Amino acid sequence: LRIAAAADLAKALEDLTAWHQAKTQQPATVTLGSSGLLARQIAQGAPFDVFFSANVAFIDNLIAQGHGLAASRTLYGRGRIVLWTKAGGILPPEGLADLTDPRFQRIAIANPDHAPYGLAARQAMQQSGIWEVVQSRLVYGENVGQTLHYAQSGNAEVAVVALSLAIPTPGGTWTLIDDRLHQPLDQGLMVLATSRQRQASEAFVAQVTSPEGRAVLRRYGFVQPGETLDPALLERAHGRLPR
Amino acid sequence: MIDLDLRLHRGAFPLTVSIHLAGAATGIFGPSGSGKSSLLHALAGLLPVDALRLVVGGEVLVDTAADLTPPAHQRRIGLVFQDHRLFPHLSIADNLRYGLRAPAGRGPAWQEVIDLLDIGDLLDRRPEHCSGGQRQRVALGRALLAAPRLLLLDEPLASLDRGLKRQILPYLRRIRDRWQMPLLVVSHDLEEVLSLSDELLLLANGQVAGQGDLMHLASDPARLELLHDAGLVCLMPGIVDHHADGLAWVRLTGPGHAHLACANCTAPVGSPVEVLLHPDDLILARPPIGEALSLTNRLPGRILQITRSPSRCLVAVDLGADRPVLAEVAERAITALGLTIGDEILVLAKAQAVQAR
Amino acid sequence: MIDLDLRLHRGAFPLTVSIHLAGAATGIFGPSGSGKSSLLHALAGLLPVDALRLVVGGEVLVDTAADLTPPAHQRRIGLVFQDHRLFPHLSIADNLRYGLRAPAGRGPAWQEVIDLLDIGDLLDRRPEHCSGGQRQRVALGRALLAAPRLLLLDEPLASLDRGLKRQILPYLRRIRDRWQMPLLVVSHDLEEVLSLSDELLLLANGQVAGQGDLMHLASDPARLELLHDAGLVCLMPGIVDHHADGLAWVRLTGPGHAHLACANCTAPVGSPVEVLLHPDDLILARPPIGEALSLTNRLPGRILQITRSPSRCLVAVDLGADRPVLAEVAERAITALGLTIGDEILVLAKAQAVQAR
Amino acid sequence: MTPETWTPLLLSLEYASLGLALAMALGLPLATALALGRWPGRDVVEVVVTAPLILPPTVLGYYLLVALGRSSPLGQAWEGLTGSSLVFTPTGCVLAAGLAALPFVVTATRRAMEEVDPRLLAAAATLGAGPWRRFRTILLPLARRGIAGGCILGFAKALGDFGVTLMVAGNIPGLTQTAPLAIYDAMLSGQDGRAAGLAAFLTAVGLAVLWLVNRWARPQRPRDGAT
């Protein structure tokens, strides 16, 4: 099985494929990338079986163009964004409003022009009224992974990244951003129309959407609408809820 | 043997040569910058020409008017360059081998060429590890071994000493005769040229300033200066008659059976040689003269021609040989001895001043 | 004037030279590959040496033993290369200007050099658009204009015709005298060398095979052959006494006040000249001799030395000039005339065979 | 070292080598034509060959993907011929590597050939050597160092190509995931150690190859300026 997936799924898919392989003896390889690029490759006939997008819009587009099986379209979770700060450095922000403090000289977000998490970050900043102040301090990562690197390497005091990335990344503390401040980050997957292993693919998708699968996803912060995050998980991963 | 019509220009310099060369070899000389190298390069196909027709031994090699313009590598015209142009990345042996053709004796033999040019020790070296003269010899060898139909030599012996020159020149003559390889030789040294050929081509400013044998060229006062700059000499063919007292006696070919004594000639009896005489070494005398002179040669002859240029007088004397000798004498001596055309006269020369080879 | 101790090796070729040179100029000759170029390059600082001590005019320029080894550009030793080495990206004018030093008359003047070498027309060209001889002249000019303390010339005139050589050589002599610029000249042409210097250095196989003036070198039968390969000549200093009948009469310097007639000499009366005599042009005679000869010069002298090599005999005759003349005669003539050392004798020469410059 | 580490490295070396071979196969004749030909527009062609350097690789890769993709005429012709597609296969990797190397091969070769003394070529012609023989025995050996220099840079570039390979070949582990892609992946998935290890390895192997080629192309002895 060849799985193409948005970069923020790196860890979650590692667990999922390992678990799936243990169960079915079927190996699966994962190609990570930006959802936008992967979608373009799939439109050009890339030989993947399953596509996990960070933005369900890409899935809908591909299905509309006939590159995906409409029946396989599944929302596997809703993304959240967090304020990530390197541990042991400056005092972490307790919420978005704190970003106006001059100790945050550089704030990294993903490029809002094309990265869903970046767009969400911008919406949240605008919504909470700090956009005008922080705009000149922003630096833009190509994707959430790179955005996180800015903060990890100490070049940005804080980065707005995906919760799914913050959870498995050691060395930092983070604060969840209220999801009412941005439009929902609905994340979807599909089986490709060109897949040569359609049954296996569908079986894999079924596994992922099974309760056990969802539990794995939830461990990385992918919750379904209405679900809440497990506080113990937050605790373990040095995260906290906004003030 | 060679017909040649050429027009070209290099920048502002035009070169026009239109000649018929009868001999198997022709010497080309003229002042620096007169177009000698350009002529050779054009014949070899290395220079764009305005018009060129080249006929060698009846075969039309190039004719731009008839669109017969084979590229250089199909002309089989060899060229020894003024700057040797050895291939820097190849050993001397590989340089020599580069143009090697027809191992089955169609041209000069490998070992022969190497021995002649004394380059056997260099074969494994790179050109950069050879001296200037060594490179020049290798370049000559490389051209010879390619066995061309026509061989062009651009000052092939310029930085070699006389010893080496005297060794190489007869060999070139042999090449010319044995392989019917016509030669065009550029040189600033008339002695060098004449030992290969009777026929001379004199260039000046991209024009033919004179053509023909020495006698003919020397008959024109204007050309005499140019000839002098190239070192005027006479060459006479002959055969070694006998040796005596360390001297070789040479019988000049021709009706007169004139005999000349040469020092420093070790050619065996019966072998053909060329005798080289410098006009300013020859002394004219009216008989009789005394014996108390270290002068071995005393040849009777008749005055054929007297050429006077502002700075010198040249007297051509018929010794009954194939061609006349030229003697350069003072104006004053012509008056004192009362020399006129048709006079019977003695030509005197030291045996040491006569070279045979 | 120059003291020189050198040891080096190039690959398997060792060169060892240890000499004292008294004159302002020295001619270096020897077979191809004997180490002439290597010697010059080592002096100029372009070759790694095993040991070198060079003293010019009392000044120690290089001494490896004392760790005095200035790099080439600080030696102020000029070198005219066997391959001209013009800078391809610079015009001829810029090439000439490259080493130009001391515009305030410390060395040869710009216009003078350009006129002498006849390169005025080339100034705007690139070297690639010049003929071989033109490049050689520019290279010479470039070295002259750099006004070095010592000038090394590696076959500087090899591909020039005699006319140009005869024009350039006296100028080099003037350079040497006027700017006290010592010269070391490599040449395969003894005539060229001797017109610049009395002192000769003969190299063979990387060793000094002989050193000194011509007379000295010629006294050794073994070296006679090498001298001959280089074109044996004698040079005698003199002063133009008067002109008559198109001949210049030159009084040789020395106690004897010997007078010689030369053709083709236009130097004004009173000017110093060098008279060039070819040993094989000189005729020895026992007086009296007749008048019916086109022979103008009849000089009395005394035999100083007779050298016999297997192939030639050389007789040195004292004419009462600064140095003796050498005459090459046949063994047979020596016997016939019964020549022995100390004999009074006449030396005969045609005016045409005598060159003065 | 696990095969997980080795595979991308080996793939990289393989594709970079094949890519260089492809670039040389196309580039050497082109460069020769540029160096020796007298046709107009030569400079324009050379400059166009360097164009791939200027565009962001991913963008270039995308355009390439569209041009060679499975729905393009070229891609379909190839697929009809060989049964496998040009893109998302090792072929795509080789194409990407070749494209990365091409500018270096072409410009260096052209320049090196133009530096060869034309007088030596003329001399070879008078010795009877035709164009092909002159090319083989004089031009190529004397231009060797310059060409090798271009190939070295080209190989390095091919080895390090990321954006074009990513787009055209698709980062499929074990098939088209070359070392640069694997390093990037490792970094994305937070395996910084693996990324650093792979990067160090790739650099070391790449540099070793370059160093060897460099040695081979360099003259043995230094030349002095004498004689």
Add this chain to the structure above:
Amino acid sequence: MTPETWTPLLLSLEYASLGLALAMALGLPLATALALGRWPGRDVVEVVVTAPLILPPTVLGYYLLVALGRSSPLGQAWEGLTGSSLVFTPTGCVLAAGLAALPFVVTATRRAMEEVDPRLLAAAATLGAGPWRRFRTILLPLARRGIAGGCILGFAKALGDFGVTLMVAGNIPGLTQTAPLAIYDAMLSGQDGRAAGLAAFLTAVGLAVLWLVNRWARPQRPRDGAT
């Protein structure tokens, strides 16, 4: 054309030019030392300089970010000195461009200098020219074409640099968003038309610059092989 289109192009040209200048300032002396020096390890140094070609740009960019970043000693020293950081500023763009150009400048210059006939340098020495004058008047002019060739490639590479600039300079519109970044962003955000337009423009401008340099560095007349 809107300023939105122009700004990245102008920034790109500016940073690429400055980057090339930086690469030349560092690279020419280094290359000279490589070409003329006799010290051991020269080849190793040259090969190390080419290393940036081999690593995937984003990875390289990350390492650079760590090495020059605001919390690194180097970055802090610079910030103390100038008051502004090395990264996320135009300085970062210039650094990235310089790093992209350096391998080309160094390798091409070294090679071109080594091709210069040492006999001409020897001749210049006998005419009294010291090392510096020989360098300026003989070595540099004769190596000019090769050096220009390297600079052309280097400039192209600097102009097209994506990954390193992205990491080090932070893609800030109007400040550090160079043309390649803008093209990439436009493409990913679905503005295919704008991406294609920018790409065409960048390529055209870049190639025009290259073509001019190329013309300048090339000899006027073709040489024949005669005389």
